[in-house]
Amino acid sequence: MSENKKKTILSVRERWGPKPLHERTSPSLEANSSRLERIDRIHCLGYMNWISTSWAMMFIKQGIVPAKDASEVARVVLELWEYPGKPEELAAAHTYGIDCYFNRVLGDEVGGRLMMARTQPSSRQMLQVRHQLMKQICRIHDLQEAILNLAEQHADTIMPGYTHFRHAQPTTFGHYLLSVSDAIGRSTKTLEDGYHLMSLNEMGCGALAGTSWPIDRDLVSSYMGMEGLIENTNDAVCYTDGYLVIVSGLVNVTNVTSRIALDLSYWSGVEYGFLDIGGRRGTSFMMPQKEGNPNSMEFVRTRAGQMLGHLSGVAAAGLRAPHGDVFEMLYIDEPTLAALKTAEKCTTELTNEMRGITVHKERMLDLIRESYISATELANQLVRDCEIGYRTAHDIVNDFVLTSQERKIPATEASLELFDEAAQKALGRKLGISEARLRELLDPAYFIKVTNSRGGIAPEEVARMIADRRQQLAEARDRHLKRIESLENAQKRMVADLQGAMALV
Numbered sequence: 001m002s003e004n005k006k007k008t009i010l011s012v013r014e015r016w017g018p019k020p021l022h023e024r025t026s027p028s029l030e031a032n033s034s035r036l037e038r039i040d041r042i043h044c045l046g047y048m049n050w051i052s053t054s055w056a057m058m059f060i061k062q063g064i065v066p067a068k069d070a071s072e073v074a075r076v077v078l079e080l081w082e083y084p085g086k087p088e089e090l091a092a093a094h095t096y097g098i099d100c101y102f103n104r105v106l107g108d109e110v111g112g113r114l115m116m117a118r119t120q121p122s123s124r125q126m127l128q129v130r131h132q133l134m135k136q137i138c139r140i141h142d143l144q145e146a147i148l149n150l151a152e153q154h155a156d157t158i159m160p161g162y163t164h165f166r167h168a169q170p171t172t173f174g175h176y177l178l179s180v181s182d183a184i185g186r187s188t189k190t191l192e193d194g195y196h197l198m199s200l201n202e203m204g205c206g207a208l209a210g211t212s213w214p215i216d217r218d219l220v221s222s223y224m225g226m227e228g229l230i231e232n233t234n235d236a237v238c239y240t241d242g243y244l245v246i247v248s249g250l251v252n253v254t255n256v257t258s259r260i261a262l263d264l265s266y267w268s269g270v271e272y273g274f275l276d277i278g279g280r281r282g283t284s285f286m287m288p289q290k291e292g293n294p295n296s297m298e299f300v301r302t303r304a305g306q307m308l309g310h311l312s313g314v315a316a317a318g319l320r321a322p323h324g325d326v327f328e329m330l331y332i333d334e335p336t337l338a339a340l341k342t343a344e345k346c347t348t349e350l351t352n353e354m355r356g357i358t359v360h361k362e363r364m365l366d367l368i369r370e371s372y373i374s375a376t377e378l379a380n381q382l383v384r385d386c387e388i389g390y391r392t393a394h395d396i397v398n399d400f401v402l403t404s405q406e407r408k409i410p411a412t413e414a415s416l417e418l419f420d421e422a423a424q425k426a427l428g429r430k431l432g433i434s435e436a437r438l439r440e441l442l443d444p445a446y447f448i449k450v451t452n453s454r455g456g457i458a459p460e461e462v463a464r465m466i467a468d469r470r471q472q473l474a475e476a477r478d479r480h481l482k483r484i485e486s487l488e489n490a491q492k493r494m495v496a497d498l499q500g501a502m503a504l505v
Helices: 003-016 035-043 047-061 067-082 095-106 123-153 173-197 217-223 233-237 241-267 295-317 333-354 361-369 375-386 390-406 416-427 435-441 444-450 459-502
Strands: 158-163 166-172
Touching (some): 035 123, 047 123, 123 241, 158 361, 166 173, 173 241, 241 333, 295 333, 390 416, 416 435
Antiparallel strands (some): 158 166
């Protein structure tokens, strides 16, 4: 038995003590346990143990195990469930090891029945992927919360908005952060779909055709906390799509994290000076004067790039293989688990940094206060007040802005004379706007205030969206909590049925 396995079993026994499993405190009642701890506790007794215990209990209920042997079989199976890996032949937690154990303890006639109508199951790798996916969804929820918290603090923090790497219009840092959270939220829904697809039971497919034994596949699904069946038995032995959905969803998340990581890297540099990234920061080995590097953001981008390799690996596992039971299917979990591990590093690194960012509000505003970045609203107002078309207004404002910039006149000192000249050139007349109004319409703070269409940058609209997203996040967390509870309850039902079978005489 590996040292890691021994430590896992020891930690389980130390936590639970010597009592039988049915007398121990239910994990769902331990109010101080985190969700990640509960998820690990659900799976700490072993994937193969869960599968084999579910299958054996179903055989007892279906009468495939004779009634005269049911009590002893239940006792042996429950002992296996409570103390995984105890017999040497179970060290690898492999189907054949469990088969040998049942044969040795119960005899070939009885023990040999417990593994009938099944092969080395892909359920093992599905449970392993589901386990790690559940934890990653928790981490993504934490990232979303960190982003929303920062967005709420900066719903009215004015900064330049960029298109094509150039100043475009004023925005707020809160609005920018909310756009990141929304993109991650959509991809997390894909991961929830992936959870469902990784909670479809393939057990009972035989090698491809099913079996003549009177099995109950739905009962096994219930014991394993599954949400349904991969019903067609040949489909069950060559199942790939759930893995691809999960890794695709993860790639969507890490793509977004790489983009915000790049923006934050730039914005923390001296040329921008918008913010400080307070986490892990390296120093130059050679240059003592060099400012610390935002290494964490580089780690996020690097890991995000690695995700493309994992996505290719998952897609390749089911590519140009027969549509049936082949060894390719036994390896599709490897790139999937690698993708989950890589995505964990992206998510955790970014979450930690989001919690420690310092934003320099005045620097953000100073960069655009004297610019003409708000001139779109000037054109909008000309359409409203002067009864001209937008294209004409656009031409007037464009001419005015270019001339002002050529003469190095800041927007805070915008010249009414130059504006009137531009209007005269386009229309043959002045538009009657005052200098004070002209400068107000060029003020970034005014732009932020009035740009209040749905989804826009007005602080009140950003605050509304943040409140809405917090509610969505709370609902997503509640859904995920129900998944955790569902698995805990599935194991309780299975153990209770084993205990009931033990009482049969």
